[in-house]
Amino acid sequence: MKNEKNQSKFSFPVIAALLLIIAGGLFALYYLLINPVPYRIIQSATFLDRVPILFDWVQIGPISFPINVDNFLIFQEFRTLPSRMLIQESYIFGGIVFLISVSFLSVLSEFKKLPIVAGGIGWIILLTVSNFNGLNIGGPSANYPLLILLAGSLLPVIIFHIYGQSLAIWKKWIATAISLAISIILLTQLSPINTPLLFLSEHATLLAIGFAIAWFCWNGHGMISGLYILLAKQNKGIGMKISWQMAVISLFYVGLLFVLFMEVRGDLYIPFFGFSPLLLIVPIGILGWLSIKSKTEQIPNLAASPRLLKALHLLGFGIVFWLIWKLIITGNQPALELLKHSFLYTQIGFSIFFIVYLFSNFLSIMDSGKEIDQILYKPYSLPYYHLRIGGLMAIMVLTIYTQGIVATQVNSLTDNILGDYYYQTEQKLEASILYENSWYKYRKNDRAKNLAAQLLFQLNQPTLAKQHLEESFAEVPQVDNIILLSNRLHRENKIFESIFYLENGLKFFPNDPHLTNNLALFYAKVNRSEDAISLLEAHQENHSIINSNLLALKTKMGSVESFEEQPNDLIGQINALATNNALANYSSDELKSKVRSGVLNENSSMIIQAGIRNLFSERNREDPSNDLKLLDSLGKQEAMLDYLMDLQETGVIRSLGAGRVTEAIKNLNGLAFRNPGSAGYYLSLSSQVLAQNLDLKKSSRELLVAEEKGFQAFQPHHLSTLILAGYKDNAEDIKREYQVIEPKYLVETESQISQYLQIIGRFHEYFPKDLYVLWESFPNSELKADLAIRILSHKSHGLSKVQLQSLAENLKSKIGETPELDKFLANPDWQNNESILSFTRWLNVSEELTANPYFTPLILSAAERITDPLEQYEMLNEASLFNHDPILWIRKIQAAKRMNLVNYAEDALSELKEWVPQSKLDSLEY
Template sequence: MNQKNTAIPISFKKIAALLLIIAGGLFALYYLLFQPSPYRVIESATFLDRIIVPFDWVQIGPISFPINIDNYLVFQEFHSLPSPFLITESYFFVVLVFLISVSFLTMLTEFKKMAIVAGGIGWIVLLTLCNFNGLNIGGAGANIPLIIVLAGSLLPVIGFHIWGQNLSFLLKWLVTALSFAGAIFVLTSLSPIENPLLYISEYSTVLGFGLSIAWIFWNGHSFVSGSYILLSRINRNVGMKISWQIALISLGYLASLFLLFMETSGDLPNAFFGFSPLLLIFPVGILGWFSLDSKIKQVPNLAAGSSILKMLQLLGFGMVLWLCSKLIISGNQPGEELLKHVFLYSQIGFSMFFIIYLFSNFLSIMDSGKAIDEILYKPYSLPYYHLRIGGLMAILVLTIYAEGIISVQLNAMTNNILGDYYYQTDQKLEASILYENSWAKYRKNQKAKNLTAQLLFQLNQPSLAKQHLEESFAEYPQVDNIILLSNRLHRENKIFESIYYLENGLSFFPNEPHLVNNLALFYIKVNQPEDAIAILENNQDNEILISNLHAIRTKLGQKEENPDSPSDLIGQINLVASNNAYANFSVEKLRSDIQSKLKSESSPMLIQAGWRNLFSDRDRSDPREDLEFLDSLSKEPFMTEYLMDMQETGTIRSLGAGRVSEAIKNLNGLAFRNPGSAGYYLSLSAQVLAQNLDFRKAARELIVAEEKGFKAFQPHHLSLLVLSGFNGNAEEIRQKYDVILPSYLRDSTSVTQNYLKVITRFLESFPSKLYETWKEFPDSELKTDLAIRLLAHKSHGLQKDLIEEIGSYLNGKMDSDPNLSAFLSDPNWQNPQSLEAFRKWLNVSEDLTANPYLTPLVLAAAERVEDPLEQYELLNEMSQFNHDPLLWIRKIQAAKRINLDNYADDALEEMKAWVLESELEELDF
């Protein structure tokens, strides 16, 4: 043999080994230790629940009520979803298997005659098991595909073995790769089935499995032999008693293997180790390198050269590691369990007989300190063959003890492989049948059972799907199936059955967070909040459960003292809702953090809920930037479903900024565009109007709201109707909705009644007459209330001394306010400082015309408009809401200045509806 031509370059060997083994090892470790069930898809789905939060409080003498708006609590429930398609992973794995197979076939050309015959036979068996006949070339189940792939893969091997021994390894590898790839190309081109390349990719798992089994058997005693070799080298020229050390290591390892075998077989009620036996592949592969290296140096006539055998060791090691990842990722539990059983059988059988071989032949010289590791396989004697035969016999015994479970696992594994192909090519019926058969043969097969039910639901066979889920619950419970079944029953309004399965599921999986979370939400729906809170409080390690716990407490009105500030967006949205519900201020850091997250959030549900909760406060800053942002956001295609909610949020932001006229218009627009919620919007509009003393418009809104389906009438609603003269409507609503009539409406002699008579016509009255009424009013809290309203709404029509008198009265009745004091020191509407002090005392926005009912600010704004037409338009717009006589007089004057005498006459005629003609005659227009 020409070693010069056939030797593999050392750099290539190192690079291939590092890429294959390290990458495969990292993936295998990750899935074995941290993600043992990546195929299981349990995702949280969000849904919203509205809660009422106080936005403002209205106090008009004896009439008091909150202005409530809706905020959102975000709840998360878990759903079991179908396993994802793994087409890319399958293609990657088939490429990996292809490269390893080509390398193996190329190395096979360097084997001796008997070895190459054995290797060829093994290759033919593997390809036969890969079910290439399923490609249906030349008819269903025809052998043509198998013949093509056998020819494409083995003909180069035979040719190079006979005629190409002196060719370079790289050339042989390339020719073999091209031939094998050409055969696969022919198969994929001729096959009539759907996506034949995916079919081959899925069945490459069988080919990789076969190569891995060969490596596992090859390294059956590697742990013990490798440990012995390392200890012998350490003990060289030292003379320690390593016989005891190797005995302890060997027997300890063997005992561990037996315990793992009992765990894997289900004969131990409780796991002793609790880790996968496949983790032992790592030390076996590493120690197997030292064992192989020692064997190569000691045995002259092996099946192939040293570089070939070492490369096979590395390729096999990498193949096993990648196979572990593939089986776990694809959820092929029968295959994973089969690999565990084969690995444990071989390790137990070969390790046990190697220990016998070792101690029966080398015990006398173990502690000598000499180079005893160099004679472990020298001569390659009959006893060593005996250990191989004994190992195979032990494997047979273990197989019988396990009742031949590996044959069942192999059958279920191939069913899963074919089922995955049908599943990923959207052939649902075929996939469901294969998965069903796979689970029927082997119960530890979670993906198969879950996908059976998922596919049956998709095929519109819910009864059969539920039957499978119930069967799983009874025989082999699994979390995703319990969730799928309970959610389906909930969808069918069988919530108590859902609770039954979740409660019993927790007996199998105590404190399992997915089950706990969904059970708590169902408890809330059946009015068992104490139980919901109790089970959530016992599970504080999951962020979703904590968020739901806080949301439930907020919904139930259970205030939390100093709750932890969550870091996730949903938890923060719920925290703001909780703060709004209890009228607490949300710190700026929390608000800014939510805003930054919302701008990068993709869920329209969370976006609209977050902005609603953020804007549910009385923020008097300029809202134009916020409103433009909300408007542009609501026009995005993905926000179409929440358009009305976003518009409502914009209305709330306007109301929070004190833009009363804009908010009223928007609420009426929402009522018109959304008839199903018109009653709610009109009732909210009525309360805003009443807050600004426009009782008649508020009453009309309430009447229309009742026609649109509003039913949540309260005593203050009756007050608004009665004060506006709609006594008949009030009585009808009182009887229809069983509303209590406030006592102050039945008392006709009290100071309260006098106050209500004044306040009912407050906006329509002249400031001077209101001042006289206030002056004669008995000293009381109601007189203080009237004083505040006189300054806020009517001070534009009062002389300076009267304003100062009212201010002095207020200073004696309430805490001193620096802004009010600054205004009273110079109540001059032309003075910017006085006007600003007045505005700050009222706590309104910088836009003087934002609230049309604050007449002093409106008139002050009109005075600053130089263009007569613009001044008229401003006054006319404000008069659509406000019936203040002096405002209307200014409007009439402005109309006459621009020669709109008809408009002026019409306005004067309209004023007669609330102003006496005698009073109008006294006025100078």
């Protein structure tokens, strides 16, 4: 009953200790195996480049030109950022050290006389070297904090050891916790420094290091002794030759330790072998438990009860894991190296002498098959003391062999700990000095050097920061420092120096994707595009950023031959869209769906607007209303203000893709007005759209204003537009000033092309029947078929069914069957929905009849459907602002008269007379 009672009492502490071990072990193993450098923050930064893509191709007889719009290519370069401030993690670790310290002190109170004295001395030493006097209570580095902590921690131990031996351990634990907590609260209240609790939490790392080293010494032969106990138990009653097995295991383990020791020193490098020696803590903790359990069962005079010693083992096992976690996430490499050295020293020293102890004392009975594991520590005699003494001597020899590097590591790690406190309390100058000192003391200290430079940049000391980075490159190169230095030099327009450091950095780290990527981007900036592409191609496998940049660079240089739409990342998908658009390929619905859903869930304004632009840069005749609403809603977001002009330009492109010419032209003029610096580009684009719709006069006027706003990229087709619209003098000036080649067909005056161009020059101003007469007399050729298409598209409203069929027959002879046009011609009724639908399908335009003001048949059909006279007039007037079709204008005049808007009707008639002779008007009823 008594044993059951004791077990129930300690069930909670055992569970708590196991949780401590499991949680700490998972964290430690994750960072040891998966993320060994979490403090190094290398992130991709994005920047945009534009690539012109073919949005549409215009062919007007001999005149041809592309309508290009810009798509965005997203490039990603790597940049290194200061490591995160781990304030919450520091508090969590400080809390864990507090709980383990309280547990240790509670157990210490039950030690026997000499062990408690030794434990108390060890605790005093730990508190003394932990620099808690840095709290500056009573003056700089005064001893009051140390005295307060000693009183708060040791007084309960002394009192319980003298007067409270009969008290339950959990009561001692609570009392000790309260006492230590009161001392900590007192320290935080009295200390004048900034955030004293954080200072205590950071310096608790030194306590944890002390606990860990003590646990290493305690379990110095845990691996060998634990394996021996397992083998001996398995050999009970069998009598196998376990002596040979132990010899092989011992030799292998000691050899492994020496290889790891040489690797830690840097004397040996085996790429396929190397792993952290701290991973051996897991089996040592488990096998060490067997050794301690056996020891407590065999030795009569222990320092404390077996259950307390086992509890100390579990506490030590747990704190080692949590310490590894803390040191890795904070990048305290000197402390981590100290742990590795201490671990290897103790394992090598104690394991070798335990092997000697084992074989010299038990070789004769080792293979007997008896319960030899029960006498491993019995009697606890002089040979075992010799083992401990020999182990300590071996540790001293190893320390001397490594030239006392552990002292340097201790000196450096304390600077790192104090530097972390200053860094997390925003005391940048102090932190930079401490990190700098730490690196000078111990070179394997990547985070300290990088943070020193980062903080100096923040303190506006770039020269000193660059000196640190150059020093790091010369002595101990590291990827993040090379990136930081090259990016800084690039920022100072020293791009060739950036290339120098990146090229030489790749000699140290030949397969590093970060250096490769940045170097390729710098190559591209100095016109070494082929080198950039070759470099990225050599490292592209399984790296999304490099693959994305490679595709973007190839697209920019026009060297993409073919590619597969395989990117899984949003930026890669956006670049794939741009590539397809640049190659005039259709993107798959799957790719477009991924980009659309991706940008709607994206936080970066740059990526959102780039993705939307590339997504909408296609001729999509579906109703764009929802897309335009999306652009409007994005434009109203404060985060998108820097990209408002780009979003508005995207809206224009989407309107053009849907065939909304009226809306696109108006918005382009609005953009030109609101953005004077880009007015030339917007007006030239507007001019091209108008020329595509054969409104050459308005196109020419836009083009001339574009020149006034700075547009200079004149091409031969611009001269064609100006000359056909009657602006010959302006065309001559542009030809001479911008060295534009005049097309030969403009010089020919007696040819089919010349006749064709004369018709095109004032195409919209003709009456449909007059245009049909001209077409009938036109020689049979490709140009006649071209005119047939244009007359059917723009002038069908004034032609008879026979005339329409004649045009269609000519067209079929050139291009083949036209089923949708045939459906329309079977019943060319502009009020019949099915007929109109067939006509729009043949034209490949949307069902929105008023989208393009130059499709007069559709405009008039839409007007006939409107019963409200005012609304009908507004629609016709809107179209007449662009289209000079005489019938359209006559309908407009008639609508104005029906509303008694006589002045408007007269003004319209007066304007109509500018291109329609009076004699022609007299024959009409209007």
